[in-house]
Amino acid sequence: MNKKVMQVLSILKTRKITPEQLFMLSVLAVNGGNYLYNLILGRLLGPEQFADAAVLITFLLVLSFVAMTFQLVTAKFSVIFEANVFTNFISRVYKRASIVGLLCGILIVVFAKQLQLVFNTSTSSMFVIFGIGVPLYFLMSVNRGIFQGKKEFKSLSITYQSEMLSRLIITLGLIFLFNIQSSVVIAIGILISFGFGLLPFKAKHVSFKKTFLDKAHSKKITNFFVLTAFYELTQIIINNSDILLVKHYFESYEAGLYASLALIGRIVYFIAWMFVMLLLPTVVQLNKEGKSTAPILFKYVIYIALIASVIVLACAILPETMITILFGDSYLAMAPLLWKYALATGMFAVSNIFAYYYLSLDKYIPVIISGVFGMLQMGLVVFYHDSLEQVVHMQIVAMALLLCIQITWFVIDLKLSNKKKLNLK
Structure with a gap:
C-alpha cells in the first residue's frame, strides 16, 4: 500500500502545472471570492439594501466590459507586435486608456445625483467614490492585456487575485469593524481594490512621449478597437x-x-x-x-x-x-x-x-x-x-x-x- 502511495506521489511531482492551468485555477478562485463577497453582502444587507449594492456591482461589471476593450486590444497586438513597434504601441494604448478613464470618471462624478434618481439609490456619494477609481481601472486593464498577450499567466493571476482579495477583506472589514451597512462602504472597498489590482505593474511600459506607428499598424489597431468596443x-x-x-x-x-x-x-x-x-x-x-x-x-x-x-x-x-x-x-x-x-x-x-x-x-x-x-x-x-x-x-x-x-x-x-x-x- 505504501509503495502505491509513493508511486502516485512521484507521478504528481513529475507533472508540473502549466501556466494556463494555474491561470484557470486562479480564475476559479477569483470568481469564488467574488461570489463570496456578493453572498455575504446579500445576507448582511437584506433584499432592499442589497438592491443598492447590486447597482454598484453592476456598474463595476459595466466598467470591466468598457475597459476590456483596451485589455483585448493590448492582448492581441502584444502577440503580433515586437521590439520597438510593441513599445510604441503600448505607450499609445496607456495614453488613450488614461484619457478615456479620466473622462468616464468625471462623467460619473458630475452626474452622480442624476444616477441616484434613475436607479432609485439611497445616496449619490457611492457614485462619486466609484467615479474617482475609474481611471485606475483602465490602467489596470492595459497592464492585464500585456500579461494576457504575452501569456504571463502568473502575473495575470496575481492582478485578479489582488483586486478580489482586497475588495473582499476591506469591504467586509469596514462593515464588521464600524457596523456600517452602507453602499458608501462598498464603493470605498471597490475604489481601494483598483489600486491593489494594478499589482504587479510594469511601469517601464508607461511613457507619455510622442510615439510613432505606421499607417498600416494604426489602421489595424483602430479597426480592431472599434470592433471590440462595439462587442x-x-x-x-x-x-x-x-x-x-x-x-x-x-x-x-x-x-x-x-x-x-x-x-x-x-x-x-x-x-x-x-x-x-x-x-x-x-x-x-x-x-x-x-x-x-x-x-x-x-x-x-x-x-x-x-x-x-x-x-x-x-x-x-x-x-x-x-x-x-x-x-x-x-x-x-x-x-x-x-x-x-x-x-x-x-x-x-x-x-x-x-x-x-x-x-x-x-x-x-x-x-x-x-x-x-x-x-x-x-x-x-x-x-x-x-x-x-x-x-x-x-x-x-x-x-x-x-x-x-x-x-x-x-x-x-x-x-x-x-x-x-x-x-x-
Whole structure:
C-alpha cells in the first residue's frame, strides 16, 4: 500500500502545472471570492439594501466590459507586435486608456445625483467614490492585456487575485469593524481594490512621449478597437441591462430579489470567462502561424456547454436549497425562476465563445449579430416587464435566437472556408 502511495506521489511531482492551468485555477478562485463577497453582502444587507449594492456591482461589471476593450486590444497586438513597434504601441494604448478613464470618471462624478434618481439609490456619494477609481481601472486593464498577450499567466493571476482579495477583506472589514451597512462602504472597498489590482505593474511600459506607428499598424489597431468596443457594448447590454431595468421598473425589494437570482444564474458565464481569456491569444497565435483554429473553438464550446448543462440541471432540481444556502430564506421567492435564468445565461455563454473566436480573427458579422440581439433583449424587457418571470422569459427568447444564429453562421463560414481551401489546391 505504501509503495502505491509513493508511486502516485512521484507521478504528481513529475507533472508540473502549466501556466494556463494555474491561470484557470486562479480564475476559479477569483470568481469564488467574488461570489463570496456578493453572498455575504446579500445576507448582511437584506433584499432592499442589497438592491443598492447590486447597482454598484453592476456598474463595476459595466466598467470591466468598457475597459476590456483596451485589455483585448493590448492582448492581441502584444502577440503580433515586437521590439520597438510593441513599445510604441503600448505607450499609445496607456495614453488613450488614461484619457478615456479620466473622462468616464468625471462623467460619473458630475452626474452622480442624476444616477441616484434613475436607479432609485439611497445616496449619490457611492457614485462619486466609484467615479474617482475609474481611471485606475483602465490602467489596470492595459497592464492585464500585456500579461494576457504575452501569456504571463502568473502575473495575470496575481492582478485578479489582488483586486478580489482586497475588495473582499476591506469591504467586509469596514462593515464588521464600524457596523456600517452602507453602499458608501462598498464603493470605498471597490475604489481601494483598483489600486491593489494594478499589482504587479510594469511601469517601464508607461511613457507619455510622442510615439510613432505606421499607417498600416494604426489602421489595424483602430479597426480592431472599434470592433471590440462595439462587442463589449453588446456585452454590457446583455449582461447588465436586465438588472438596471429591473431596478428602474420594480420596487427595491423585488429588485434585490432579482439581483440574487442574477448572481446565482450567472455562475456559468463567469466560469466561461476564463476560457475566453485563454481563447483570444491562442487563436491569434495559431492564425499567425497559419494553423487551423477551429479545433480550439470546438474544445471550449464543449467545455462551456457541459458546465452550463450541469448548472441548469442543478438549478432545476435544487433551487430552494441553492438559494437558502447562498442567500437565505429571504430570497426564496426566486426559486422557480432560477433554472430559467441559468438557461438564458448558459446559452449566452456558449454564443459568447463563438463571438470572441471571430473577434480574434477580425471577422465582423458574428459581433454585429450579438449587438442586434443585445438590443433585442433590452427592447423586449422594456416592453414586457409585467413581472420578474416575464423579464426572465424575454431573455430566454433573445438568447435562444442568438445561439441558433451564431451556430448557423459558424457552419456556413466553415463550409465556405473548406471550399476555398479545396479551390486553392
